[in-house]
Amino acid sequence: MNNPEAAKSDVTVQERFVEGDEDTVIDLKHRLVWLTKDTYQMTGKWLNWVQSRDYAKELNQTCHAGYNDWRLPTLEEAKSLYDKNHTNKDHMGQKAYLHPIFPGGFGFLCWTGEVRNKIQAVRFGYRKGGMMYDDVYRVSRGSTRLVRDMNNV
DSSP states (O other): OOOHHHHHHHHHTOOSEEEOSSSEEEETTTTEEEESSOHHHHHSSOOOHHHHHHHHHHHHHTTGGGOSOOBOOOHHHHHHTBOTTOOEEBTTSOEEOBOTTSOSOBOSEEEEEEEETTTEEEEEETTTOOEEEEETTOOTTOBOOOEEETTOO
């Protein structure tokens, strides 16, 4: 007997993340394209919020991975990668809750594009799942994972 409900559930079990072209990861659930590596992994150095924003602009000028609309994630987008069902290792070898499709060795604190009072930006932590405000000029193990909307093809 053919069960349409069972077929429907098979489709919804689809993997959320798939490898994209040119060092990207596609988030099918949120329709986002993430760079596989964060800014620390890409540059070999920590960046403050201003440097992270400027790095996204540099990548856009060179049409990195074929796109010119890379940006810092919103807090909700950064949070959406935090998943206690998946563990990974950050740059210090500590447990962080980020899907293993992203290579280990990343910065566990992620700058977002959200700013208040022009001097503080939101950072999200992949070890404990919390957010904090930090000075936009403070480097302090700063990194971000750049993202773009899938609709902008």
